Amino acid sequence: MNLLENLGIHQDLVTKDRVELSMPVQAKHLQPYGIVHGGINTVLAETAASLGANANVAPGRIAVGVNVTTQHLQAIREGVIFVVATPDHVGRTLQTWQARLLVNDRLTATATITLMNVPAPTNNHKH
Template sequence: MDFSLLTAETPLELINQTTQNSLLGSLGIEFTKIEPRTIEGTMELSEKNCRPDGLLHGGANLALAETLAGLGSMLLVDFKSYDVRGIQVTGSHTGSLKKGKALGVAKIIHEGNQTHVWNVDITNEEGRLISTARVTNMIVKRND
């Protein structure tokens, strides 16, 4: 899939299929809902994204957060002319996940010409917050 053609109308199945041979596939990240300023996704707990004791790794939470916010920013810019690069991710882990899926919801809180800032809340399947993250993306003009 040519990501310069990506829009909010691109089928989720196509986006998820395209990302399976990347970090997203390795961690079990899938997009579940795309709206212009809100992106949702899940990450199934597996041995590839957990700590040795079986708990979801905090770094995997941050990868989920940056992934959701990154796609959100890609949908808000002319991706043929501009690139999106994550420049800062911070998170607070408020709970743990020992089984099931992590559910992430990314909402944009600042949409500037050069930066986008997203808030991403990650919960367990019962809705209990396990992590909250702030993601800043830089919007840069393509030189190619």
């Protein structure tokens, strides 16, 4: 099971110009005070940006996150978190994306994600 499956993150839209994800809040997402752990906001933002960034890279290359800055604006206790990510810059080497996280149309967090376009790893591991 990968991280997206484990957390219950759904890919609603993935294009070069926009990514939309959703995640119903579950008990496993909460920290001890009953609110969604801030790391969940960052995972959602970086995941959305990474999916979009990888839709923009040339064959044989991948986009990997190199920096994420997340602003937690409103505590989340329940509901469905929606994420919308759009690119500010898509270059040959770097991409910068903005993510907005909402619950019931209320902005709960924002994030800026920088990704680097690098050669895809070769899978020559022996098992």
